Amino acid sequence: MKNNPVTGSISPGKRSRLAEGYAQADAERSVTVSLPSRGQLLLPLMRCLEANGGSASPAEVYDQVAAEYGATTEVRSAEAIFVGSGPRNLFERQVRHAQQFGKIKGLIEARRRGHWSLTDKAFGVLENARPGVVLAVFETSRGLALWGHVEEAASLIEPGSVDTIFTSPPYPVLSQKEYGGPKDAATWLSWMFDLVDLWRPLLAPGGSMFINLGAEVYRRGQPFQSLYLERFAVGMEDRCGMQLAQRWWWHNPAKLGSIHWVSIRRRRLKQTIEPIYWWVNVKDGIQDAANNQMVLQPYKDKKRPYKTGIRPSGIDIGVGAFDKDNGGAIPSTLIIKANSSSNDPYRRACRAAGIKIHPATFPESLPERAILMTTQPGDLVLDPFFGSGSTGVVAERLGRRWIGIDRARGYLRGAALRFTDAVMTDFPPDAMSR
Numbered sequence: 001m002k003n004n005p006v007t008g009s010i011s012p013g014k015r016s017r018l019a020e021g022y023a024q025a026d027a028e029r030s031v032t033v034s035l036p037s038r039g040q041l042l043l044p045l046m047r048c049l050e051a052n053g054g055s056a057s058p059a060e061v062y063d064q065v066a067a068e069y070g071a072t073t074e075v076r077s078a079e080a081i082f083v084g085s086g087p088r089n090l091f092e093r094q095v096r097h098a099q100q101f102g103k104i105k106g107l108i109e110a111r112r113r114g115h116w117s118l119t120d121k122a123f124g125v126l127e128n129a130r131p132g133v134v135l136a137v138f139e140t141s142r143g144l145a146l147w148g149h150v151e152e153a154a155s156l157i158e159p160g161s162v163d164t165i166f167t168s169p170p171y172p173v174l175s176q177k178e179y180g181g182p183k184d185a186a187t188w189l190s191w192m193f194d195l196v197d198l199w200r201p202l203l204a205p206g207g208s209m210f211i212n213l214g215a216e217v218y219r220r221g222q223p224f225q226s227l228y229l230e231r232f233a234v235g236m237e238d239r240c241g242m243q244l245a246q247r248w249w250w251h252n253p254a255k256l257g258s259i260h261w262v263s264i265r266r267r268r269l270k271q272t273i274e275p276i277y278w279w280v281n282v283k284d285g286i287q288d289a290a291n292n293q294m295v296l297q298p299y300k301d302k303k304r305p306y307k308t309g310i311r312p313s314g315i316d317i318g319v320g321a322f323d324k325d326n327g328g329a330i331p332s333t334l335i336i337k338a339n340s341s342s343n344d345p346y347r348r349a350c351r352a353a354g355i356k357i358h359p360a361t362f363p364e365s366l367p368e369r370a371i372l373m374t375t376q377p378g379d380l381v382l383d384p385f386f387g388s389g390s391t392g393v394v395a396e397r398l399g400r401r402w403i404g405i406d407r408a409r410g411y412l413r414g415a416a417l418r419f420t421d422a423v424m425t426d427f428p429p430d431a432m433s434r
């Protein structure tokens, strides 16, 4: 213990309390790891309480907060010996401080003994739907945007009414994104399979389900990839009974790849391609009625799209072959589209309205190809992870009906700005400009 200025003029009781305080401060100083502050832990703690349905005991959330914050094992297990007690875990102590900080700010309350609960104000701050509550946020002439958890909102949709699902869930990446989703691949897989079990009955027989996923998911601390995509594909067929129609690929030349393994450590290449799995609800022998004539592209060289002669594969392309005009070229499974725009109409509208821009939108060309190929005007398209509403925007433009679900109200407010005829159903009219 360091020298302290406790003088003889202080009562013995106070002196001993002061000495204890100095001892605690010394114990903490002797810990070399840098602990997160209570302010840094408040949001991760709130997110974990939210993931537990809004309330949990401290013991239930310590590990979850550590994972959400991204604490190293060293930080999670840091201990100090305090006067009058044995070793105490310092990370857990900081989480308790964060809880007290949240209480002072009116974000956390102790509604149940031994449990920390989020207040209404906290749900407002998180802008995420309360468990068990699904609200319509806005509607257009063809579509409806629901604010709620995908697990709950799906039950509001009529079974067999959806013709195509096009969606991009949060990927199981180690650095948690603000828009949620389980981080570890095993939890993510069982979450997704449960969701697919909910979505499949909503699909019409022969209906399609397109799922865009990230191809680059590293194992913690290693330059090796998770095999979650392979496991997902196998489980979709074996567990969920879906049939794989095709894998499409989105090449986003503007994608950066892993900062750590690519840019800093230089151990891997830039991953710029993401798969879009196209599954079909083959039921009672009914197959999908997809039609690639709906997505034909202008011929590059109308006269001779392929050179004549024997190709390396042995196929002989004779004179006159492929000369027939079939109305356009059949596109490949590769969609090339850079996702680097920072000044498109959606982003400009969000900035003007002071609404947060969604950090992970996909380009409209992705749902466009899928919707054109697998649906007819008037059909219903569902995006259960709606985000900024890209799928709805395309569906609306192509004359399809749509339903979008997202748990984050802020994103739905931004999505509403992309539709000229959106009617807000849960906000006063001036809410759009707030």
Ligand SMILES: C[S@@+](CC[C@H](N)C(=O)[O-])C[C@H]1O[C@@H](n2cnc3c(N)ncnc32)[C@H](O)[C@@H]1O
Pocket: 148, 149, 150, 151, 167, 168, 169, 170, 179, 180, 181, 358, 360, 361, 362, 363, 384, 385, 386, 387, 388, 389, 390, 391, 405, 406, 407, 408, 411
């Ligand atoms: C990758 S983003 C989708 C972005 C969208 N494709 C677009 O173009 O804007 C995933 C979305 O899922 C939402 N989300 C995550 N977990 C959810 C849940 N349990 N229920 C409903 N929405 C959820 C997030 O708020 C986020 O907007």
